[in-house]
Amino acid sequence: MTEGIKGVLAMVGACTIWGLSPLFFKLIAHVPPLEVLAHRTIWSLAALSVILAVRGHLGRIRDGLAKPGAAVMTLLAALVISTNWFAFIHSVQVGRALEASLGYYIFPLVAVLFGVAFFGDRLRPLQGVAVALAATAVTVLTLGLGVLPVISLFLAVTFAMYGALKRRLRTDPVASVAAEVALLAPAALVWLALVHGGGWTDMTGRPGAVFAADLFSTVLLVMAGPVTAVPLWLFSYAAQRVVLPTLGLIQYMNPTLQFLCATLVFAEPVTVWHALAFPVIWLGLAIYSHDGLRHARRLRQEARTLGL
DSSP: OOHHHHHHHHHHHHHHHHHHHHHHHHHTTTSOHHHHHHHHHHHHHHHHHHHHHHHTOGGGGGGGTSSHHHHHHHHHHHHHHHHHHHHHHHHHHTTOHHHHHHHHHHHHHHHHHHHHHHHOOOOOHHHHHHHHHHHHHHHHHHHHHSSOOHHHHHHHHHHHHHHHHHHHHOSOHHHHHHHHHHHHHHHHHHHHHHHHHHOOOOTTOOOOOOTTTOHHHHHHHHHHHHHHHHHHHHHHHHHTTSOHHHHHHHHTHHHHHHHHIIIIISOOOOOHHHHHHHHHHHHHHHHHHHHHHHHHHHHHHHHHHTTO
8 A cells, every 4th residue: 555545535524533533522511611621632642741741752742832932823723723622522512514515615715815915816717716706605694694703714714813813933834733722721720720610601500510421421521632633634544645735635624524414413503604615615616626637737747848
């Protein structure tokens, strides 16, 4: 088996775990979302540390914290991804996984706009068409449902912000996430101490403190670590062996599986407005992907011409 095939299989594995994660978080929907987030942070740090230790890269966690500028960027990335995780967990718990899947479909197109706004990237014509189609889909949903798809836009924007911050860090993806959750772990521990010792609740007002009180919930909360760490490790492995356009295409497995979980497993309602908006998004992504593949092919041809 070639390294390229191994990379593709690793990416498929990562996207399968990400795409089916709504099923996992639905199992712990009885646990308040902020409590789930706190456990996800702590057990992710443990799982990521084990992966890095096995790879002999545990010391790389310091890379994102060694210099003040890098530490600030890592902290900002940690805060952004934690809010993204919280919104996703909450959306699954309240029966809005369909809206969450739309957010991760929109994300690549929002990321394009972030590249133009913050990194001076040039918007190619077909990319502009894809972004316009995404805006059209959001407008259709807003007018049809009478409400802005806040969860979708929040997830797309925060994940694009996270990607923009990661572009500035340029460190090993597994080690950088480990550094992020390491910064968040003290706050997570304090929150859990207040939940268990002081009866604190989050904005949902639901009672928590289920860890160690319920074996099934306890095991699932601990498993939130590997559920976060393993796909990141697989993605890191794939990114070293697979070209970016291929990674981008495979990555659409994630929101597609989320969409199927929401509609087929959770039986969330698909309105006529969803039926109109989602195909528009898919068309935009198809155009975006075609443009990306064509651009990558042109760059390879130019490189061969120049003898690079």
